[in-house]
Amino acid sequence: MDVTYTPIGHVRSPHDSPADVTRENARETTGEIVLEDAYEAGLEGLEEFSHVVVFTHLDEVEEHRLTSRPPHATDLEVGVFATRSPHRPNPIAQTVLEVRGLEGTTLTVRGLDLLDGTPVLDLKPYVPAVDDDELSIGWLES
Amino acid sequence: MDVTYTPIGHVRSPHDSPADVTRENARETTGEIVLEDAYEAGLEGLEEFSHVVVFTHLDEVEEHRLTSRPPHATDLEVGVFATRSPHRPNPIAQTVLEVRGLEGTTLTVRGLDLLDGTPVLDLKPYVPAVDDDELSIGWLES
Numbered sequence: 001m002d003v004t005y006t007p008i009g010h011v012r013s014p015h016d017s018p019a020d021v022t023r024e025n026a027r028e029t030t031g032e033i034v035l036e037d038a039y040e041a042g043l044e045g046l047e048e049f050s051h052v053v054v055f056t057h058l059d060e061v062e063e064h065r066l067t068s069r070p071p072h073a074t075d076l077e078v079g080v081f082a083t084r085s086p087h088r089p090n091p092i093a094q095t096v097l098e099v100r101g102l103e104g105t106t107l108t109v110r111g112l113d114l115l116d117g118t119p120v121l122d123l124k125p126y127v128p129a130v131d132d133d134e135l136s137i138g139w140l141e142s
Numbered sequence: 143m144d145v146t147y148t149p150i151g152h153v154r155s156p157h158d159s160p161a162d163v164t165r166e167n168a169r170e171t172t173g174e175i176v177l178e179d180a181y182e183a184g185l186e187g188l189e190e191f192s193h194v195v196v197f198t199h200l201d202e203v204e205e206h207r208l209t210s211r212p213p214h215a216t217d218l219e220v221g222v223f224a225t226r227s228p229h230r231p232n233p234i235a236q237t238v239l240e241v242r243g244l245e246g247t248t249l250t251v252r253g254l255d256l257l258d259g260t261p262v263l264d265l266k267p268y269v270p271a272v273d274d275d276e277l278s279i280g281w282l283e284s
Binding site: 001002003004005006007008039041042043044045046048049050051052053055057059066067077078079080081082083084088089090092094096098119121122123124125126127128129130132134135136137138139140 | 143144145146147148149150181183184185186187188190191192193194195197199201208209219220221222223224225226230231232234236238240261263264265266267268269270271272274276277278279280281282
């Protein structure tokens with residue numbers, strides 16, 4: 001059974017196309033998450049967290065691939081669910097951003113690799129989930 | 143514009159209702175994420191990560207509230223986007239689970255607080271995003 005969501009807002013970003021974004025410039029990029037007015041009360045307290053997790057729908061992704069070659073890896077091919085590739089069956093992006101300010105329904109954030117106009121589905125506070133000594137990160141180690 | 147997703151699989155869990163789940167028993171609960179057969183190649187390499195992030199649709203949630211009182215907090219009320227409350231406009235849950243094994247399209251996981259049959263939208267490898275010295279966690283500090 002399909003699942004339908006109505007976006008709660010959108011991203012305001014200086015990035016207009018994927019070609020504008022690099023890992024390096026994303027780190028320094030400031031932009032805004034703008035929610036619909038009706039959700040203002042839902043943001044209360046979020047500005048006290050250093051980081052927010054933003055869930056967006058990557059509306060420019062038109063097809064998915066079951067495996068992908070990670071950037072910089074020449075002879076490695078891994079399953080799409082072992083990567084953060086946007087070309088996934090349900091193109092939901094999970095992005096951790098630094099919270100810089102909140103005014104009304106506009107959240108100012110830093111570290112943005114999302115494109116201008118990307119629909120926002122949800123926001124949650126960022127809380128680390130796993131202790132370092134219990135962690136391993138597969139192909140990303142190399 | 144609404145967004146429509148087709149679940150890629152479902153959760154197999156010993157928990158049948160929210161009343162079955164406590165923070166304590168969830169930590170020890172083992173279950174399975176079962177994907178549709180067509181997605182088998184997409185899982186390759188995921189078993190080398192210690193933890194997976196599972197995105198599910200909380201299909202039993204029927205309404206949302208803009209603010210909520212966190213459990214154990216008597217005089218605190220915060221916005222829903224500053225909490226992980228399931229009663230959110232788009233009830234997407236993000237759950238970090240320990241990977242215990244992979245066979246075909248069945249991923250065995252530990253730490254499960256999800257209910258049996260919950261639709262799965264996406265899986266991503268868990269990778270920590272923020273260094274401890276840059277982190278603050280708002281009302282959760284108390």
